[in-house]
Amino acid sequence: MIKFVLLGVQRTGTTVLRTTLNNHSKIRCTGEVFKIGTWKTSAYEGDLGYEALMRNSVAGRIRHYIARGSNTTQYLDKLYMQNGYEAIGFKLMFNQTGRFPAIIPYLKSNKIKLIHLVRENYLKTHISALMANKRGFHSTKAVKQIKLIMPVRDLVYRLDCIKNESDQWANIFSESDNYLRVTYEDFMKNRDEQISKIVDFLGIEKEEISSDLVKLTSDDLSEVLENYEDVKGKLLGTQYEALI
Secondary structure (H helix, E strand, C coil), rough: CCEEEECCCCCCCCCHHHHHHHCCCEEECCCCCCCCCCCCCCCCCCCCCHHHHHHHCCCHHHHHHHHHHHHHHHHHHHHHCCCCCEEEEEEEEHHHHHCCCCHHHHHHHHHEEEEEECCCCHHHHHHHHHHHHHHHCCCCCCCCCEEEECCCCCCHHHHHHHHHHHHHHHHHHCCCCCEEEEHHHHHHHHHHHHHHHHHHHHCCCCCCCCCCCCCCCCCCCHHHHHHHHHEEEEEEEEHHHHCC
16 A cells, blocks of 8 residues: 655645546545644545544544544554555645644654645745635636735735745655655646656556646736736845746
């Protein structure tokens, strides 16, 4: 059994890559199993989720609070024991490791294969997050294009945060022999080539696979941002100038 994890940060294309991999007959790639429900967000609603297992018993709920490290390890052992596939993986966002610090040592000690999806255009990552808040997240159908006004006062700080969060995965894992970096831009430009690279990395036979999800936001930022010129002016002279 090949064990892997899809690493990323929010709005970097991890869902389209996850659903593509999950459509392979010999690969199971589930979603954000460590996404816990809070007053702001809902819990992961797919099967194999950590919270569903935790809430399945009183003992599970107690261990979540007093023995979260061992609970996490037991959960991951169970997740990676699913039958019927040659490769099992899940999607992990960097912010989830703060609540579950035992994940990173587990990935390292068990030599889990690491697929790190990076979106190099941090501005478009930020736009994607703003768009998701405005109209919803993913769709299998094309939608009408909408525009937004991007706040520019703290824009550079926002892009710094996205960059730093993305860099954290590389800082932790990039020297591992089990690490593969894939850019969102390369994936969208040539999906077949990038999927072949990922499947080879996993040691799984290649199949023709794709995702049902469609891209919702235009790549032409002047069609997306009502205050395009303000954003352009704010980034002029910064390390993010080329992103506009």
